[in-house]
Amino acid sequence: MLTIEAPPLSTLFDPIDFTGGVIAAVSGGSDSTALLILLKDYLDRNAPGTKLLAVTVDHGLRPGSDAEACAVARLCAWRGIDHRTLKWTGPKPATGLPAAARAARYRLLAQAAREAGIGTVLTGHTADDQAETVRMRMQRGGAAGAEQRGLAGMAPATCLEDGLWLLRPFLGARREALRDVLRREGVGWAEDPTNADRHYERPRVRAALDGAGAEALLELAHEAATERRSLDRRTARLLRRIATQPSAGLLRLSPELAQADDRGAAIHALRVLLATVGGVSFLPDKARVAALFERFAAAERIRATLSRVVVDARRGGLYLYREARGLPVPTGASDGMIWDGRRRITFRDRRGAMVIAPLGAHAVRSGAPVADDVPQSLVRRALAAEPVLTEQGENGVSAQALPLLAPWAHFLPDFDLETARVIAELTGAPPVPVPPFSGYGKSAMEPLH
Template structure:
């Protein structure tokens, strides 16, 4: 239902009251100059004014430099912020534009630039102006692509690169209500012309969605999010109880657990496959169900999502299959190797041998110390798993595994969430981090639950 003129404006206390700000000295608000983000800025400033010791507010505008007027729009935001006593900075996307997938590239650049700006401001919190209308449009787009887990829509918070939370306090607020906030403050806003360009899928859906359709999509999103959280909780409990790392790169799962409640077992298997194979997407649902049936039937061997899965008497084992393992230069900046490890050079310089720079590549077949093999881990599988682990190479010579080397920082990561971790998935992400020895994700910035009040 559209917000009518006599209805009260959105309440900042309701929008931001459950946001955990204690211990945070600064919060970044992403402000493009559009109506949604400008309203976010005004509402959050009003909320901070109610606090006894509020964090500093920094507005950051990303200038994608895709339209001639983008610089002027950023300057308009800067003037508004100066008039309201808000710190502001503009960051520009200066990288070379791709020949295709421009919108996706711009979105990735925006996230990276905002995360960088948050780091410079000394915070891990970036607020964005996504609305209930955006949520309805997103769910409609995902429904057109087959639905699935994506029907939960936009998460109320997403952890970016393991270090910065992108938080969306306005997901329960309609766009028309935010326009009324701007009108009440006498603030003009800019409408991006691409929002009305039928060349873009979101613009077409925005024009097509009427009020009943928006309400239906928002209901779908709430129900799907609740179902996703519930399934994640049960899958995380299964992983904690039934899975173990029994050798470097080798996971063991109790077959009885995978033969249990079908939906939970299949989801847990999809998660384990993604981590073992270093994939950023979960394995195909239909193929995982078929694999689960094979595992329940008895001993077997299969590959899926770059993972080798072996059912033996001792258990179900998962490891990285021996193909497509990358070789990448070792530098001071961290790189995610094979979707399974974040690796960087610790020392300022690792001297080259004969002019050859150091690289990270798979270890290959080497003897595995007995102390590295846990109880019930078949030696042959432990050797195969170890062969796919990262090692330091230089001049065509393997210098040994990266694990434990003083010169190299090597930290496991959980494949599906290396770059983006939706708050929906915090439970299984933490369970898988415990399993592989990765750092556990930080708690959600929403106090007591993972989403703001609707």
């Protein structure tokens, strides 16, 4: 057992449900090394049967990266922790290397989790990392400033593509406190020279931040996260009241939307629905959507296109469906493929081949009757943009094209969880996996300050 005082660092694991096992993502730097030993100690004390696997990704970008991975492996052997190193072997881009390395890292961590049958990954991101992230987002926001949502920084919990939860329990902990733990325990760590390389944005930001600056950024992030969670809950509530899917690919917002007292939630609801229906990963421009909402509230006639979506105001409400322009041409379907940003193809049987294409003109004939108050012309146009899977050749293949939550297809931060859940129910997308921690939305997984 460690000699460190229990609170507050060790209590940061309290809200996490470890029953499905856990992966610790350990680079060998101070933060993730502290994560490893604190987590091991926590599990030994509180949940000794838990499956713990440490994973190191060797990006192969610097000489000696394999030695760092070996050092983590040695530490794990010493502490009785299972460990794996995974190598990033793909081509390395000349520009945008940090982003490509991050994407590869998450892909490899997800692979390790799948292979180990574990659904939760913990990283060692700290409050210092959070302050840097917020500063970078502010800088990228330009003169107008970053959108408030982004200033919430990294989420304490994020659901990745295949239902894997990525948790960052140390977002409330300062790097120096973690290093103190390591010093007291006599555990060393690797210093990544990239962290001091001013060619990259993060090291420049890190070097320019003093303690007071970091505190102010963390305060800002906390306020932005609180506001974002509140908007999420209000938007989910509003969508439950006013949104329906009367037929395939067609969403309807009831006229009640025009009277919504909560204008912020109404505009946000429209933005997330536009992105979802259009299969676009980013939310459409807030000012344009606000203008659209005002026109609807003023009972104006609307037939507009935004975010690849036709927005049509009728007596029955505001209808949304994917525009016909820019639909994918017929193409071979493969397992796991994302079609038009809106559907994920899942094969039940991997033999044979299938083609996926928009239904197009067939929709005129195949449209199933729907409620009388829904304009049949809209039903047909929405259906025409829906996919149809056709078998090729002799071998029967069965596959599904399941709806996808486009804004969160790759990363669903827990800030947006309630809205994502409602939209999954509305569109028939697979339900959002339950997060492996208690007290969601309370203070449990909130960064501390």
